[in-house]
Amino acid sequence: MQILPIASGKGGVGKSLIAANLAIALGQAGKRTVLVDLDLGGSNLHLMLGIRSPAGGIGPFLAATKTKFQDALVATEYPNVSFVPGDAEIPGLANLSGGQKRKLMNRIAKIDADFVILDLGAGTSYNTVDFFLLGSRGIVVTTPIPTAIVNAYLFLKNAVFRVMHNTFPAKSPGAEYLKELRKDGASLRQLSIPALLDKVRERDRDSHSAYHRRIRYFAPRIILNMLEDPKDAEKVGRLRSSCSRYLDIDPEHLGVVYRDDLQDVALESRIPLIRYKPGSVLAQAIYRISEKLLQQRDDDTEPLLYQGAGDSFAEAEAEAEADFNAKLEYVAELLHSGTLTTGDLIETIKNQQLEIGQLRKQNMLYKSKLVRAMNQGFKP
16 A cells, blocks of 8 residues: 655645546556545545535544544545545644544554545644655645745755654754754754754764665655646756755656646536546646556665656656647647637637736846845945
């Protein structure tokens, strides 16, 4: 059984959309898949699956000692896919106690399935990061927007620190050093992981060695969502560069997904896009990602055998170019078939021009701020 935690540094990047459609794609491939809604403060994944009001879920399981986890599983209309709803209506469920978290983690690890997909809440809370670390190769979803990429980096940084915290024995010299650093947030933010580990090695060689033995199995993967242009795929390269330089990890690029207006129509209809329009560019991107996951399954016991992270970034850029061409062909097909009217096309172009205009204004604003800052900095 492979656990696939799916996280994001910020909300609104399409994490739940990826999780739901990916679960269905794996189910269609004949893999028993369980989708778990762990966005406990705002559970709404059931709506994407067309389930209006699920009975049971994680809330009753945690609240009632006699409720079995098996009772929380909900059958879906999709082949080989089961669902565990969250429960946003139970007060305080987003703030699990340590005991509740361990209880839930232990039960998730015992699920009888080929894949268990965890749709995590956005952000970097301890609970979210700990659930992400249930799988050594979790997925972080981001978009080309600079703030989203920065938040994806901060999420991975928190995950690395969490691995370190869980590895260093309590009251060891390494743990005490981390405790000192937390008191000075500025120093902790500026210190890279390699530099921090050099300091740890001077104080605590055992903790240093234990961390390196453990972190080598941490191989996170990235999905870049909501692309508009093939060049957007290059932006995530900065994330990889920062992770390599400051966190000493090299994430893999799992794939790119273009923005598709059909996803809003599918969501309103409560039909996953992979079923609503399986031939769409977005659905095909999901299928491509699921194929990569299926190919990598046999590599779980040999962490060093999967495709190199550097190769995956080059492949993602090629996929972005191919998907962009496919998207243009798809729009042309809709136009000629009559599904998309000339008016729809004009409206789409107008919206894109409006977005481009807003981006240009933002760019000019940033440039003017940068010029002012430089001028102030160079004053005698």
